[in-house]
Amino acid sequence: MIGYVAGRSPLHRAHPYTTLSVAAAILFGAFAMAQPLAVWLLVLAAAAVAAVGGVLRSSARTALLLSLPIWVLLFVLHGLLGATPRVWVGPVSLSAPGIARALILGGRVTAIVLGFVTALGTIEPHRLVEAMTARGVPFGRTFLLASTLTVLPRMRERAAQILEAQQCRGLRLGGSPVARLRALGPLALPLILGALAEVDEQVLALDARGAGSGARRTPLDPPSDTAWQRAVRWALLALVLAAYAWKFWSMRA
Amino acid sequence: MTLRDLVLIRLGVAVNLVIGQIVSALLLPVYLDAVGTILVAALVGPRAAIAAGLVAQVLNAVISGNFAWLPFGLVQVAIALYATAAARLGLFRRFATAVPAGLGMGFVAASCSAPISYFVFGGVTGGGVTLVTTVLRALGAPLGVAVAAASYATDLLDKTIACALVCLLLRSLPRTLAARFPALAR
Numbered sequence: 001m002i003g004y005v006a007g008r009s010p011l012h013r014a015h016p017y018t019t020l021s022v023a024a025a026i027l028f029g030a031f032a033m034a035q036p037l038a039v040w041l042l043v044l045a046a047a048a049v050a051a052v053g054g055v056l057r058s059s060a061r062t063a064l065l066l067s068l069p070i071w072v073l074l075f076v077l078h079g080l081l082g083a084t085p086r087v088w089v090g091p092v093s094l095s096a097p098g099i100a101r102a103l104i105l106g107g108r109v110t111a112i113v114l115g116f117v118t119a120l121g122t123i124e125p126h127r128l129v130e131a132m133t134a135r136g137v138p139f140g141r142t143f144l145l146a147s148t149l150t151v152l153p154r155m156r157e158r159a160a161q162i163l164e165a166q167q168c169r170g171l172r173l174g175g176s177p178v179a180r181l182r183a184l185g186p187l188a189l190p191l192i193l194g195a196l197a198e199v200d201e202q203v204l205a206l207d208a209r210g211a212g213s214g215a216r217r218t219p220l221d222p223p224s225d226t227a228w229q230r231a232v233r234w235a236l237l238a239l240v241l242a243a244y245a246w247k248f249w250s251m252r253a
Numbered sequence: 254m255t256l257r258d259l260v261l262i263r264l265g266v267a268v269n270l271v272i273g274q275i276v277s278a279l280l281l282p283v284y285l286d287a288v289g290t291i292l293v294a295a296l297v298g299p300r301a302a303i304a305a306g307l308v309a310q311v312l313n314a315v316i317s318g319n320f321a322w323l324p325f326g327l328v329q330v331a332i333a334l335y336a337t338a339a340a341r342l343g344l345f346r347r348f349a350t351a352v353p354a355g356l357g358m359g360f361v362a363a364s365c366s367a368p369i370s371y372f373v374f375g376g377v378t379g380g381g382v383t384l385v386t387t388v389l390r391a392l393g394a395p396l397g398v399a400v401a402a403a404s405y406a407t408d409l410l411d412k413t414i415a416c417a418l419v420c421l422l423l424r425s426l427p428r429t430l431a432a433r434f435p436a437l438a439r
Contacts, residue, residue, distance in 0.1 A: 066317070074375065
C-alpha cells in the first residue's frame with residue numbers, strides 16, 4: 001500500500017523537506033555505491049529510517065512487492081545468463097560476476113523504493129504543499145504536483161466510461177494487433193478531445209481564485225523547521241558528495 | 254508560464270498516465286506514455302512539454318512507488334525537444350510525415366534510454382523491454398547488444414504509434430478549438 005500513514009513518529013513531525021532529503025540521499029547514495037556490501041548497508045539504513053517513521057512493516061512489504069519482479073529478472077539475466085567464471089549452487093550453474101552485479105543492482109532498487117515509500121508514508125501531502133508555499137515555491141509548481149493527482153481519478157473514470165460506451169456501440173477490443181490498434185483512436189480521441197475542450201473553463205476557474213496574480217501566498221499552518229533539521233539536510237548533502245568523491249577516487253586509483 | 258499553459262501541462266501529464274489504461278484494455282505491446290508530452294509540445298512549446306514529461310515521470314513514480322526509474326526523465330526531455338521541432342516543421346499535420354517523425358523519435362528515445370538501462374540498471378527495467386532483452390541474451394547476444402536491440406525495437410514501435418495518435422488528434426480538433434492554440438498555426 002503506497003500513501004500517507006497517519007502517525008506521531010519523528011519522521012511524521014519532521015519538516016517535509018527533511019524527510020524528502022533523506023529519501024533523495026538514499027537515491028543518490030545508491031548510485032554512488034559500487035560494492036554489494038555497501039549497497040546492502042544502504043538498504044539496512046533505509047529500513048532503519050522506515051523503522052524510525054513507524055512504517056517499517058508496510059514500507060518493507062511494498063518495497064519487496066515492487067522489487068521482486070526486478071530481482072527475478074536480474075537473477076535470470078545476470079545470474080543464469082551472465083558471464084564466466086561460473087559457480088555451482090546445487091544443480092544450477094550461476095555466473096559469479098553476474099550474481100555480484102545482480103546484488104548491487106537489486107539492492108539499489110530496493111533501497112530507493114524503500115526510501116521513497118517511507119517518505120510517502122510519513123509526509124502528509126497537505127503539509128508538503130504548506131512547506132512549499134512557505135518557501136515561496138511558485139504556485140505553478142505546487143499546482144502541477146498537487147492538482148494533477150486529484151485530476152487523475154477523474155480521467156481514469158472517464159476513460160472507463162468511454163471504454164464501456166464504445167463497446168456498447170459495437171467496438172471490439174480483441175482480434176488481430178492491427179484491429180486492436182485501430183480501436184485505439186475511438187477510445188483515446190474522445191478522452192483527450194473532451195479534456196482539451198474543458199481547458200478554458202479550468203483557466204477561468206483558476207483565474208477567479210487569484211491563481212494568476214503572481215503574489216506570494218501565505219500558508220495558514222506552515223510546518224516548523226529547526227536548526228538541527230537544517231543541519232541534518234546539509235550533512236546528508238555532504239555525505240552524498242563524499243560518497244561520489246570516494247567512488248571517483250577509487251575508480252582512478 | 255501562463256495559467257493556460259499550466260492547465261495544458263496538467264492535461265498532458267494526465268494523458269501520459271491514463272493512456273496506459275486504454276492500452277492495457279487493448280492488450281497492445283506498447284506504453285504510449287509520451288502521448289501527453291508530444292501533444293503539449295505541439296500545442297504549447299518546449300518548456301511546457303518538458304515540464305509535462307518530467308512531472309509525469311515523477312508522479313508515475315509516486316503512484317507506482319517505483320522511484321528507481323526517475324533517471325528515465327531524461328528520455329522525456331529528449332522527446333519533448335524532438336516533438337517541438339517536429340511540430341514546428343509541421344510533421345504532425347499528415348500521417349505521411351507523422352509516421353517517419355515517430356520513427357525518428359523512437360530512435361532518439363532509444364538512444365537515451367538504452368544507455369540508462371544498460372549502465373544504471375544492468376538492462377533490467379521491468380516490463381516487456383526486459384523480456385525481449387532476456388530472450389535476446391538467451392539466444393547468445395551480448396548484454397549491451399540485447400539491451401540496445403530491445404530498446405530500439407520497443408521505442409520505434411511505441412513512438413511511431415504515439416506520433417500517429419497525436420497526428421490523428423490534431424486533425425480531429427474542431428476548428429473553433431484549434432484556433433485557441435496559436436502554436437498550432439505556426
